[in-house]
Amino acid sequence: MxxxxxxxxxxxxxxxxxxxxxxxxxxxxxxxxxxxxxxxxxxxxxxxxxxxxxxxxxxxxxxxxxxxxxxxxxxxxxxxTQFRELDLLLTIEPNRDPQQIAATYTDCTISPKILSPAEAQAIEPRLNAAAVAGALLLPHGHVSxxxxxxxxxxxxxxxxxxxxxxxxxxxxxxxxxxxxxxxxxxxxxxxxxxxxxxxxxxxxxxxxxxxxxLYYTQAELIEIPPTDLQLRSIVMPAELKRPHLEATAAKAELDALWDEPNHEVTPAILDAGAIQFQDGRIRMGQFSRTFTDPQARFDAAASEAAMRTAVGTLLPDLKSLAGQWHSCLVAFSRDGxxxxxxxxxxxxxxxxxxxxxxxxxxxxxxxxxxxxxxxxxxxxxxxxxxxxxxxxxxxx
The missing domain is CATH 3.50.50.60 (FAD/NAD(P)-binding domain)
Structure with missing residues (x-):
């Protein structure tokens, strides 16, 4: 041997x-x-x-x-590797202050540019400008x-x-x-x-x-087969909910739950976003859940409907595109x-x-x-x- x-x-x-x-x-x-x-x-x-x-x-x-x-x-x-560099558009929900949200990125290596709804739509024409208070623009890398x-x-x-x-x-x-x-x-x-x-x-x-x-989330997303519809940027929320979910789920006082089956450690969150690959495929989502059973099953139809509604609010042309729901485990640690x-x-x-x-x-x-x-x-x-x-x- x-x-x-x-x-x-x-x-x-x-x-x-x-x-x-x-x-x-x-x-x-x-x-x-x-x-x-x-x-x-x-x-x-x-x-x-x-x-x-x-x-x-x-x-x-x-x-x-x-x-x-x-x-x-x-x-x-x-x-x-299909490496490329493209725009990352971080959407800001209505009634939120773009200046305050941009300030949370102050420590990042590159500071974002604040965009008005119209400017954001110029970057990503598929964006529903009426659904955002503005957006943050950053350079981003991408591979398949x-x-x-x-x-x-x-x-x-x-x-x-x-x-x-x-x-x-x-x-x-x-x-x-x-x-x-x-x-x-x-x-x-x-x-x-x-x-x-x-x-x-x-x-x-x-x-x-x-x-x-070490911990994990159950991530859910929709994959859309190659389509002629084109996105020019990666679209994600400026205020991601996932980091807060991870910080909460990894608290020391909750750690014992992870060794027992059938616990939902924290409520599920949905971060609405989408990316198109060079072959025309689109991935959009995503839900993150913290169930202590790595084989846990969810209501795929309900999840898919919720993701389509959330993404469709921002990118209406994506809402009804045929696609397939998927789920996978994503690892995270207590300190990020x-x-x-x-x-x-x-x-x-x-x-x-x-x-x-x-x-x-x-x-x-x-x-x-x-x-x-x-x-x-x-x-x-x-x-x-x-x-x-x-x-x-x-x-x-």
Missing amino acids: KTFDWIVIGNGITGAAVSYELARAGASVLLLEQSSQPQNATRYSYGGIAYWSGTTDLTRQLCQEGIDLHRSLPAELGAD PEANVLAYNQAFLRLGGTLDIAQVTGLVQSGQQVQGVVATNITYEAGNVVVCVGGYSRTLLRSFGFPIR LPVIGALPNTTGIHIFSGFNSPFVLAPPVARRFARHAASNAVNLDPLLTQLAPDRLWDER
């Missing part, structure tokens, strides 16, 4: 980036994905690259590294999530990486040392294992006995930062999850993670130290 240097579990944007970067650094790497067509958060992502959104030295640096990397990745990977993952995978395989379809069900352990994984009908051995399964990270790691404080690195009290097991803006942050963090792994340095990259999982370890 071949022993790998690294096993990467999960082939969303995080696992694809980490596996490629580890192979690029010279490691022998096995990438495991349970499905040949994963229905994960990457698959249903908007693919936005919010490089303007850094608010601390840490996030500003990572956002800059992220956009710089995306601009050069197609050439490096030898494949089209599927194309980005495929480009990483193809480059990974050219570097000698191995990609297998198998569901991981357990770990190979000797005392406090993880030495591989148990998957469907097969065992794989490795010096290190890194978990990159997004919203399933908490459930998987806790099933292995690792009490990490990703959770990266070796798990406490055990060697050979790592986490790479919890990104609130994965397409801008995951590629540069993956590069740093792999660079550190290849260096065999005792001291961790100071930037990665700030993302280490021991800050979110549950010692209950």
Whole structure:
């Protein structure tokens, strides 16, 4: 049986980036994905690259590294990620003060431009100017999530990486040392294992006995097949409700609920927005829910109707376009930062999850993670130290 240097579990944007970067650094790497067509958060992502959104030295640096990397990745990977730069239009609800809302973006690397309803409609002609008090305008990056993952995978395989379809069900352990994984009908051995399964990270790691404080939302959206209708920008709310939902759901006093089934930790929220891809597809939504059962089922018809109404208020031409409701899990952490690195009290097991803006942050963090792994340095990259999982370890 071949022993790998690294096993990467999960082939969303995080696992694809980490596996490629580890192979690029010279490691022998096995990438495991349970499905040949994963229905994960990457698959249903908007693919936005919010490089303007850094608010601390840490996030500003990572956002800059992220956009710089995306601009050069197609050439490096030898494949089209469908990277482009376009306008982000953040809509402001009627009876809200655009100046006050713009002030909440003061700490961001790039400050938004305040637009009147008419100016916003000039940027996005599909916008219903009567439905907004104005909008904020920011530069934004964008990729096709599927194309980005495929480009990483193809480059990974050219570097000698191995990609297998198998569901991981357990770990190979000797005392406090993880030495591989148990998957469907097969065992794989490795010096290190890194978990990159997004919203399933908490459930998987806790099933292995690792009490990490990671959480997830059930996101719902509608995907519309390629259409001749054209959007010129990404449209999202200026006052996103999701950050407040995540902060509330991750409060320490609610943490015990996450270990019990059938709880709705916080009420559902709806952030109305839409993005069109270069092939003409549109993704619009989205609901975010916090049910403690990752397999929870919802009333898809009711959710779809509510999303169509909300998006249709802003972008009336989208309301009645035929499309399909979808749902996926989206990971988040208590402090809004990703959770990266070796798990406490055990060697050979790592986490790479919890990104609130994965397409801008995951590629540069993956590069740093792999660079550190290849260096065999005792001291961790100071930037990665700030993302280490021991800050979110549950010692209950």
